[in-house]
Amino acid sequence: MTENTQQQPVSTPELPTQYAPAEVEGKLYERWVERGYFEADAQSGKPPYTVVIPPPNVTGSLHLGHAFEHTLIDALTRRKRMQGHETLWQPGMDHAGIATQNVVERELAKEGKSRHDLGREAFTERVWRWKAESGGQISGQMRRLGDGVAWSRERFTMDEGLSRAVQTIFKRLYDDELIYRAERIINWCPRCLTAISDIEVEYQDDDGELVSIRYGEGDEAIVVATTRAETMLGDTAVAVHPEDGRYRHLVGREIELPLTGRRIPVVADEHVDPGFGTGAVKVTPAHDPNDFEIGRRHGLPNLAVMDERAVITAHGPFQGLDRLEARSAIVAALRAEGRIVAEKRPYTHSVGHCSRCKTTIEPRLSLQWWVKVGPLAKAAGDAVRDGRVRIHPQEMEKRYFDWVDNLHDWCISRQLWWGHRIPVWYGPDGEVVCVGPDEEPPSGEGWHQETDVLDTWFSSGLWPFSTLGWPERTESLAKFYPNSVLVTGYDILFFWVARMMMFGLYAMDGTPPFHTIALHGMVRDQFGKKMSKSFGNAVNPLDWMETYGSDALRFTLARGANPGVDVPIGEDWVQGSRNFANKIWNATRFALMNGATVEGPMPAHERLSAADRWILSRLNAVVAEVDAYYDDYQFAKLSDTLFHFAWDEVFDWYVELSKTTFLAGGEPAKVSARVLGEVLDVTLRLLHPVVPFVTETLWTALTGGESVVVADWPGAVAVPGAEAPGGFRDAAAEREIELVRRVVTEVRRFRSDQGLQPGQKVPARLTLGGTALAPHEGAIRQLLRLQPEGDSFHATATLPVAGAEVALDLSGAIDVDAERRRLAKDLAAAEKEKAQATAKLGNEAFLAKAPDDVVDKIRGRLARAEEAVERIGIQLANLPRG
Known part of the structure; x- marks a missing residue:
């Protein structure tokens, strides 16, 4: 025992012959919880060690990635607890606005209902019931895995205390003019019917079409290319580069926009790349973020031509068509008018999809609430640059800086019913009032609250301090903030980590939320492929825990956890x-x-x-x-x-x-x-x-x-x-036992090569004089099943190893003739393989045509064959002579 470990004399209990994890793990965990081992005392004099759980979403159950992350955090906190720290692993769950609302809406759809049939209040109550069911399942999985969390401190991003924190920081940011409302282009999901942030858009290569369309006639003609022909109905200009001589005569003039009866201006803007395509681009300010900026610079109107479900609203023959239906119809109409100059189909290009429902997102001009991130992001970058926060592994810092140094204002409003409702009231005469947690909202005729809710990441960004009682200055906040380390995946470095850094520094007077950000990779299958239900390779961690025990799963995950690197399993x-x-x-x-x-x-x-x-x-x-x-x-x-x-x-x-x-x-x-x-x-x-x-x-x-x-x-x-x-x-003892291990290993290998069974005893003479091996002769004989040499001893094989000599008498121990025949057959096969590989590698014509990986495989075959020839030759030479 080490010096500080307290110990009572014991009588050794008898252990069962086999370990049965299922019989002991659940009982042990409940005993730990009942004894309060995982609870944290804010009044303790011990040094604190704090880790928050990356809160799982209440949308189902924990997956293998959660089990991986929880294993790492649990290992850290268990060690720190044993080292004498007052250790807090803070548990909790996230309400996961869009994801959770989608799940409940799908359940309602099975009943033939929508959330609008229930109304906002009844729908929200339904989601709370879902949360109670799902949250209980997650807690059970965490217990099964062995998570040493302080259950008495469990929090939820929409419980009363955290809701108060959300309202408090919204009010402070609003009063500091860091939250504002404005009409901007946002990512819109026509399925979820809400705005989503840039980091919730997943890009993938889709097959579409690229059509080149001639706008105008004669010397006014100009060709633009687009993959979204339906948006041309909302074009309010064509843009060219100011120094592009091909179009200088058109700048400032108006040209005809096909199918609409409108004329639109040609504007000069440095955003346009004159070397790409025709050097001219259509400008649709209400349906494209880059076009919106061009439109602002040139005072162009914003003409929206689609509603929230991506259905065409523009007056004309395409009104009422879905965007994809309209795309085909508009291309057909343009083709009929002879306006299509070129078509490329299929045209593979990167398309944004909603990360929740996989619907193609639609850039859309919309009035939303925003966080002005400039000063907040600068503070988040400075905290890492000046060493207050360390990112591990260090090479991940570049990704972090690339994000926070180029962060755009954050759209925080969501058109959902499940979430923290924005604490802003509108009056009958255009009044706008932001209400703090201890303030009464305005009342009276015409007053109403904002219907939008806040982005989930807004509330989870407060997690390191809201879970400790902020905005009140609680004992827990004083003891356990800032967190010691954040353990999380590199994939949410932008979603969550940057948000926590910005809010923690802002709310806690410049104190960052954690000292270290330890980033890990994603769990993948044994072939390195991303785990997914659609791929058929997703694993429920409970299945493996039930079959092999939680320890087995945990050890496998930890053994694959290299910092910042994906983990195959x-x-x-x-x-x-x-x-x-x-x-x-x-x-x-x-x-x-x-x-x-x-x-x-x-x-x-x-x-x-x-x-x-x-x-x-x-x-x-x-x-x-x-x-x-x-x-x-x-x-x-x-x-x-x-x-x-x-x-x-x-x-x-x-x-x-x-x-x-x-x-x-x-x-x-x-x-x-x-x-x-x-x-x-x-x-x-x-x-x-x-x-x-x-x-x-x-x-x-x-x-x-x-x-x-x-x-x-x-x-x-x-x-x-x-x-x-x-x-x-004791370096000398280490060298001495290493000699013993070398002798035993080499002789065991020889025995195996000769076909001896592990327990088969053979006579042997050990010559160990003059080496450090002499005191270990008894142990060596015991480990190698070597009998004393006896009077009739005849050495049929002698092995020099580690300065000693081991002579074996294999007479009668093996059928020498049969073993020689077996080895000769194996040697012939190895020599044939060697000859074939040598011939191929010596064929210049083959080498000139064969792919590199094929050549590499043949070189590997040759190396293995040469090793086999040498090994089998030694085995034959060491066989006893007749």
Whole structure:
């Protein structure tokens, strides 16, 4: 045990022969919650460590990406709790305006109803019922995964306290003239019937058509190209570059707009690229963001020709047509008039889609509420540039700066019923009043509240401080703000992270919401493909947890978590992690059955064997490595380090080496039992944050402690009589045991090559004199199943390794003739493969035509064949002579 860990003498309980996760995980979690291990005390004198959960949307259940993110956060907070911090992992959920409203509207559609049939109040009540059902499902999944969150502090972005925070910051921003109402071009979803922000638009390549249309006649003719022919009904100009000599004679003149009977001006604007296409562009200010800006510069009218459902409203033969129907009809009409100069079909181009319902978005002129982000975004950029906030990995900083340094004003109003209603009232004479949380709204005839609600990201942008009681200056806010770290995906760096930075700095007097932003990648399938229900590769994390246990899923996710990099995952990898949990269980069970203990002081240095000193030295090295990886958010490296130390060194080597000592009994066995107990104690505590359930069961069985959740995080293990700064290390012992491992590994490989069964015993002579291996002859023989040489010993194979010599008598152990025939057949096949690959690579005509990947494959075949020829030749040479 490390110095600060409190421990009572224990009598070792008997562990079941097999670990059954489903039988223990749920009970353990509820015990942790009942004992209050995950709660946080704002009055504690311990240093705070705060992480907010990226609030999942109440639109269903947690997916594998949530499980991944929660695993990383839980590992961080469990470790910090063990290190003595007052740790708060703040739980909660997001109301997810558009997504949640869409879900409930789809449910209503099954009943043949719409939200308008219910009315706003009844519809909102229906959504609250949906939230209660979905939220409960999410909470259950979090418990199943082992999330160590402070459940008593659970928040929801539309609960009373957070709604007060939303109204407060809206009022402050409005009074500071950072919120305003204006008519601008926005992204409009004709399906959701609401504005959506730029970052909620997903772009993908669609097949459309590019038509070139001749406007005007004779010397007034000018050709423009468009993929959205229906918008020409709203054209109010044609624009050319001021220095484009082809159109200089037309600038300032009017030309005919086909099909409309209107004449529109030709304007000169530097936005136009004279080298692209014809160098002339149609200008539709009410239906295109770039055209809107051209229109503002030239005082052009804004002519809207579509309604909110993207149906044509312009008077004429196309009125009442859907935009796509109108597109075809307008092109046909233009073709009939001889106005179509060129057509390209299909024409693949990038098209924006609503991220919620996948409908093609429509740029639309609309009166909306906006946040003036200039000063807020500058503050968010400065906080990273001056080091107050660190982005990890650092190479992600460029993406962050590219966003915040070029941020446009943020459209925050949504034409929905579910969400925070904008706290603005309009009066009968055009009055506009913004109302704070402690103010009475104006009343009387003609007064009404804004019907729009706020963008979901507006309220979730307050999450790091609204969840702690802001705008009140609560004890929790004073203790736990700012957050220590934000762990989130790089894919919402712009959606959420930038919003929190802007609002946190604004609301909290220049104090950023977190010290570090640790960005991770997205979970993908084992082939690197994005997981999606439509692709058929989506995974419900509950399925894998039920089959393999939560620890297995968590360890697989953590082991793939390199900072900022996507994480491939397959079921066979989870199965491998289940095997690791079983290995931990079986090794600890063996240790307990052989007297492994944490009772009493550590044995003095002079009483330790080389194997004891080796494993304690390696243990201290691993403690230091794991700490360094945690501090650098290198979850994959710390998990891999623990995996190989536990499996390869503790279980496969130290436990095996200890078997010989335990069989011999006496004082050395007692020493090894105490060392093994210490190593397991520290190893289980190191593993606990990532695999909490199996480590809890084993650690309490080993130590008798209350819970590993509240045990001390391990430091370096001290060895009496060999105290050293940074903990005990013994390079000589590490070299000595490494020699033992080399000998055993090489001889095991030879045995396998000769077809010997792992448990098959053979006579052997070990010549170990003059090496550090001599004291380990008994252990080497035990591990390699080597019998004493005996009187009739005849060495049929001799292996020099690590300065020693191992001679084996395989007479009678294998059928030499049969083995020689088998190896000869394998050698012939390998030589044939080598010859074929060599011939192909020597064929210049083939090399000139074959793709690089095909050539690379053949080179790989050649390398493998050459290795096989060499290996099989050595095996044949080492066979006993008849």
